[in-house]
Amino acid sequence: MIRDNRDHLFETAPTQGEISGLEVRLGDWALANPVMPASGCFGPELGALMPIAELGAVVTKTLFAGIRSGNPAHRLTESAHGMLNSVGIPSPGTEGFIRAVLPAYRGFGVPVVASLGGLTVEEYWQVTEELAVAEPLIDAYEINVSCPNLEHGGLAIGTDAATVERVVAGVAERTRLPLLVKLTPSVTSIGDIARAAEAAGAHAVTVCNSFPGMVVDPATRTTVLGNGVGGLSGPAVKPLALRLVWQAASAVTIPVIGCGGIATARDVVEFLLAGATAVQVGTATFTRPYVMVEIVRALPALCAELGVTDLAELIGGLRSTSPRGRTHA
Numbered sequence: 001m002i003r004d005n006r007d008h009l010f011e012t013a014p015t016q017g018e019i020s021g022l023e024v025r026l027g028d029w030a031l032a033n034p035v036m037p038a039s040g041c042f043g044p045e046l047g048a049l050m051p052i053a054e055l056g057a058v059v060t061k062t063l064f065a066g067i068r069s070g071n072p073a074h075r076l077t078e079s080a081h082g083m084l085n086s087v088g089i090p091s092p093g094t095e096g097f098i099r100a101v102l103p104a105y106r107g108f109g110v111p112v113v114a115s116l117g118g119l120t121v122e123e124y125w126q127v128t129e130e131l132a133v134a135e136p137l138i139d140a141y142e143i144n145v146s147c148p149n150l151e152h153g154g155l156a157i158g159t160d161a162a163t164v165e166r167v168v169a170g171v172a173e174r175t176r177l178p179l180l181v182k183l184t185p186s187v188t189s190i191g192d193i194a195r196a197a198e199a200a201g202a203h204a205v206t207v208c209n210s211f212p213g214m215v216v217d218p219a220t221r222t223t224v225l226g227n228g229v230g231g232l233s234g235p236a237v238k239p240l241a242l243r244l245v246w247q248a249a250s251a252v253t254i255p256v257i258g259c260g261g262i263a264t265a266r267d268v269v270e271f272l273l274a275g276a277t278a279v280q281v282g283t284a285t286f287t288r289p290y291v292m293v294e295i296v297r298a299l300p301a302l303c304a305e306l307g308v309t310d311l312a313e314l315i316g317g318l319r320s321t322s323p324r325g326r327t328h329a
């Protein structure tokens with residue numbers, strides 16, 4: 001059992017005895033439990049607040065090969081039941097990541113997932129090649145295909161199945177690490193994109209990134225975000241993400257990692273029932289920094305309440321009277 005001198009900070013008490021039945025497998029890769037942070041919503045400094053060792057894995061912010069400063073302010077704003085960000089993926093570049101960022105993640109004693117970005121197909125391959133020297137410190141890559149494609153008018157790389165296939169196949173040629181591919185929700189058929197990722201060698205798909213949105217200020221007649229458009233995340237997107245997870249899970253044989261509005265153990269169970277094998281938590285950590293640890297600690301009791309002894313019993317266990325893939329009632 002993990003005990004921590006910050007246990008008094010948590011709403012949930014540490015679990016008595018070993019937590020069992022929370023292990024999940026992403027292909028050959030086994031995680032102690034299914035809970036990990038969503039990219040960009042976690043930094044190593046959170047290690048001062050909570051026992052990160054209780055998480056299934058940690059995920060870095062998306063890394064670009066070059067140094068990037070990100071978008072102009074404001075970068076964050078709120079909307080009903082959600083948050084919008086247009087951070088623009090500032091990046092320390094590969095060299096800065098290896099020197100200053102990766103060691104802090106490695107120190108937590110849980111698997112490290114490095115998120116990869118690029119503005120062209122070749123940039124994804126480049127960052128993979130440059131990270132090769134650091135691969136002993138990395139357990140898996142998550143390829144973030146929501147980045148804008150500079151060669152195609154800025155539409156997200158992940159909106160085109162053939163481009164996703166090229167990106168993933170090229171990364172797979174350059175590494176032996178497990179590959180998660182994080183999909184954009186801005187597509188007509190998430191199943192087609194998930195299948196393209198699978199065909200190119202992905203070991204899992206993460207569904208999904210934030211949803212493009214805007215907030216307008218009537219007084220100034222401007223958009224609140226400096227970039228104009230941002231990504232909506234948080235409770236507002238949970239039903240949207242659940243639907244996408246359900247559709248992706250029915251399209252591929254590789255595991256799906258659910259992401260979008262997850263804030264409680266019950267949310268995790270909903271995503272598992274919809275077909276997810278693991279989950280990522282993002283926006284919820286901005287209001288409740290301890291939320292991921294609370295979720296891990298709450299899962300065994302919730303499983304007991306639901307009469308399951310192993311999370312595997314929940315994955316894809318949705319009983320539905322309507323045919324799969326139906327888009328509305």
Ligand SMILES: Cc1cc2nc3c(=O)[nH]c(=O)nc-3n(C[C@H](O)[C@H](O)[C@H](O)COP(=O)(O)O)c2cc1C
Binds near residue numbers: 041085259262281
């Ligand atoms: C401030 C912020 C920064 C983000 N940065 C990244 C990023 O660098 N890479 C990425 O793949 N997703 C990024 N995301 C998207 C999240 O990882 C996640 O997919 C999305 O917020 C939905 O999950 P949530 O509702 O739990 O936040 C970011 C989200 C937020 C709110």
